[in-house]
Amino acid sequence: xxxxxxxxxxxxxxxxxxxxxxxxxxxxxxxxxxxxxxxxxxxxxxxxxxxxxxxxxxxxxxxxxxxxxxxxxxxxxxxxxxxxxxxxxxxxxxxxxxxxxxxxxxxxxxxxxxxxxxxxxxxxxxxxxxxxxxxxxxxxxxxxxxxxxxxxxxxxxxxxxxxxxxxxxxxxxxxxxxxxxx
Ligand code: IMP
Ligand code: MG
Numbered sequence: 001x002x003x004x005x006x007x008x009x010x011x012x013x014x015x016x017x018x019x020x021x022x023x024x025x026x027x028x029x030x031x032x033x034x035x036x037x038x039x040x041x042x043x044x045x046x047x048x049x050x051x052x053x054x055x056x057x058x059x060x061x062x063x064x065x066x067x068x069x070x071x072x073x074x075x076x077x078x079x080x081x082x083x084x085x086x087x088x089x090x091x092x093x094x095x096x097x098x099x100x101x102x103x104x105x106x107x108x109x110x111x112x113x114x115x116x117x118x119x120x121x122x123x124x125x126x127x128x129x130x131x132x133x134x135x136x137x138x139x140x141x142x143x144x145x146x147x148x149x150x151x152x153x154x155x156x157x158x159x160x161x162x163x164x165x166x167x168x169x170x171x172x173x174x175x176x177x178x179x180x181x182x
Contacts (some may be wrong), residue, residue: 001165003084005172009154012169018146019127021048023054025146026095026125033093034058040110041065041083042166043099046158047127047146051097055151062087066106079109090118099158100128100149103137111140128171153179 026035037059041050052059067080094114101107107124114122123143130149134140156168157162161179165172 001169004165004175004178005155005168006175008170008172009149009152010157010171011027015146015157015169015171016050019050019055019128021124022144022146023051026051027055027057030055030093030095031057032061034060035093035095036060036087037098038060038085038089038090038114039063040096040098040106043160044097044127046166047099050099051125058163060087060092062089064110066110079106079162081113085142088117089114090112091120092121094119094144096124097126098120098126100130100154101126101140101142101145102128102133103135108140127157128159 004101037046037048037052038059041069042061042065052061058162062085063083064081064085065083067082096107096110096114098107101124106127111122125141125144127146127148128146128149130151132151152173153161154171155165155174156171158166159171160166161174165174
């Protein structure tokens with residue numbers, strides 16, 4: 001696994017420090033709001049579990065799975081719900097927890113869908129943001145983000161390429177030859 005990584009972009013220590021800061025900030029902002037924290041499976045799992053343990057306030061957990069790129073490294077622009085929430089978010093303060101925002105299609109779609117279910121508020125919390133990669137016409141912005149990244153494909157700490165590398169404790173850039181031949 002390690003031999004496929006060209007360079008470490010964010011070390012385990014950098015990630016853990018930033019996630020603790022984010023948890024403290026969100027906890028302060030949502031102290032009396034009992035937010036529903038929505039984890040977008042599978043990529044956000046590592047971030048989600050670390051973030052929530054850094055939030056010493058009352059909250060609820062729920063999970064959604066949406067279609068991802070599969071083996072491709074570019075978004076098709078289509079979003080498919082593979083697993084829906086198991087609780088109602090009506091009149092709830094919702095925080096969507098995502099691994100990375102790229103084109104912005106996924107979260108633009110999800111935000112609209114959850115707003116239509118009557119949430120009191122919806123915020124977006126992403127570990128990584130690639131603001132330079134937004135699709136034309138997509139103006140989505142995160143409310144909380146951990147780090148900005150450039151136009152490179154990253155893996156680790158939940159992020160995958162063809163389902164691999166999610167269990168790396170750091171975030172790295174994959175060697176181009178790994179995906180160029182696919
Ligand atoms: P968007 O709809 O284009 O914003 O895509 C967001 C989704 O694409 C994320 O939830 C990831 O699953 C995936 N994705 C985007 N960029 C990367 C990357 O650099 N590495 C791994 N997955 C990525
Ligand atoms: Mg993914």
